[in-house]
Amino acid sequence: MFESLTQRLSGTIERLRGRGRLTESNISEALREVRIALLEADVALPVVQALIQRIKVRAVGQEVLKSLTPGQALIKVVRDELTLVMGASANDLDLNVPAPAVILMAGLQGAGKTTTVAKLARHLKDKRKKKVMVVSADVYRPAAIEQLRTLAQQVDVQFFPSTAEQKPEAIVRAAIDDARKSFADVLIVDTAGRLAIDEAMMAEIKALHAAVDPVETLFVVDSMTGQDAANTAKAFGEALPLTGVVLTKTDGDARGGAALSVRYITGKPIKFIGTGEKVDGLDVFHPDRVASRILDMGDVLSLVEQVESQVDKDKAQKLAEKVAKGRKFDLNDMKDQLEQMQNMGGLGGLMDKLPGIGKIPDNVKAQVTGKEVPRMVAIINSMTTKERRNPALLNGSRRKRIAAGAGMSPADVNKLMKQYQQMEKMMGKLGRGGMKGMMRGMKGMMGGMGGGMPFR
Known part of the structure; x- marks a missing residue:
């Protein structure tokens, strides 16, 4: 998300960064470029x-203007205002009510509502340690009920x-009773959902909302x-007392206009953003971190959280102890590192959180297809156990055999x-770096991969 906006804004801001002095005229010129960049990103005109x-x-x-480093000061102003327009800070779900806390999900057909229900259920179960129940009140699309069951x-x-x-209404009332009996939180x-907003749809969801009195009503x-x-969110907000918005398919959105417009137009916070089809593709929306990403400052906090939650700490600790004892890092260890990187979304999933990505040429970024890590793992899998332990x-001839087994070339x-x-x-240089050393190691591995990506 935000690729085109990041490129445009980071270029504009970079030209001002090094200037010893800014004037009203060159600030106005820069803001004209910022305005065009925002409009091209499909941000709503009032925003x-x-x-x-x-x-x-x-x-x-x-x-x-009076700052000692006016270019840097302007960057901070732009970042602060981008953060503010998106909601200033992250908004968590309010679940501080007698169980079960009911969350009502609303939205148009095709927005990814049913998948988002499952993603949110997993998020609450894993991150907030809640006992979760889900129910489908979509009586018009029987496949939706089966999809949610799966x-x-x-x-x-x-x-x-x-x-x-x-x-x-009868479905949800029965589900609430069952949730109470089974002690679901x-x-x-x-x-x-519908293909478009219509009166019948709004009347039905209003009645459902009145019947179940949810603590959270999220628009997907x-x-x-x-x-x-x-x-669309504004229209729903006028019919329902929305408490927040979930933006889906953000991995396919290069412009980011929705993220920058929703809060301002609806007055409702973006609570989550969804990516991809996998059930772990849901992140809490942090406006300050997103603003940093838009300005090509990266999102190191989210990257650290991702590493903390998804890296296998036992494997990382064993590798750290192995390295600390001076034992050789072999291809089995490399395979473990690659698989953990793949669990975090591969190179593509990590790249957009690193500072300076906007400065990398498009033709280089285009080489990151998502197939790099699986193909590297395939090459290692084509080796014998002895070869993995002793790469020397x-x-x-062995490399030729391995390439044929993996369906690739010796190169x-x-x-x-x-x-x-x-x-x-x-x-070998990490020594006793422990988990911090492992994180530096993963960063170094990504740097090593960046030099001429062979796997497309």
């Missing part, structure tokens, strides 16, 4: 106008069965619809071995 005006007021005041099994939460013959309700919207996402055995094996040698050298 663009308000944002530019607020930045201008602060930029031509004491805060920037997803509930995947994320290991309770599923309350329903049928197309039942009334939505949270009940997430999937509702029917496809971020790829840009400022239309904000307008890999002469030309690919040679490039993997070069990356292995870089990692081995780096691991």
Whole structure:
């Protein structure tokens, strides 16, 4: 998300960063470029106008013009205002009510509502240690009920069965009773969607809301619809007392207009952003971190949280102890590191959180296809146990055999071995770095991979 906006804004801001002195005229010129960049990102016009005006007021005041480093001060102003327009700080779900806390999910058809129910259930189960039940009140699409049943099994939460013959209010009331009896902390309700907003749909969901009195009413919207996402959310917000918004399909949205428009237009916070189809693809929305990413400052906090939650700490500790004792880093260790990186979304999933990504040429970023890590793992899997433990055995004929077994060329094996040698050298220097050392190691591994990506 935000790729095009990041490139445009980071270029504009960079030109001002090194200037010893800023004037009203060059600030105005920069803000014209910022305005165009925001409009091209499909940010709603009222949001663009308000944002530019607020930045201008602060930029031509004491805060920037009188600063010792005016370029840096302007960057801070732009970051602060981007953060503010998206909601200032993260908004968590309010579950401080007698169990079960009911969460009602609303949205148009095709926005990814049912998948988001499962993602949210997993998030609450894993991150907030809640006992979760899910139920489908979508009586118009029987496949939605079965889809939710399957997803509930995947994320290991309770599923309350329903049928197309039942009334939505009756389904949810029965689910609440069952949730109480089974001591569930949270009940997430999937509702029917429509292809467009219509009176019948609004009347039905209003009645359902009145019947169940949810603690949270979340509007699920496809971020790829840009400022239309904000307008649709506003229409729902006028019909329902929404408590927040979930933006879905953000991995397919290069512009980011929805994220920058929703809060301002609806007055409702973005609580989560969803990526991909996998059930772990849901993140808490942090406006300050997103603003940093837009300005190409990266999102190191989220990256650290991701590493903390998804890296196998036992494996990392064993590797740290192995390296500390001076034992050789081998290809089995490299395979473990690669698989952990893949669990975090591969190179593509980590790249957008690193500072300076906007400065990398498009043709280089385009080489990161998501296939790099699995293909490297395939090459290592094609080796014998002895070869993995002792990479020095890999002469030309062995490399040729390994390449054939992995369906690749000997050149690919040679490039993997070069990356292995870089990692081995780096691991030797880590000494007793423990978990911090392992994180530096993973960063170094990504740097090593960046030099001429062989796997496309």
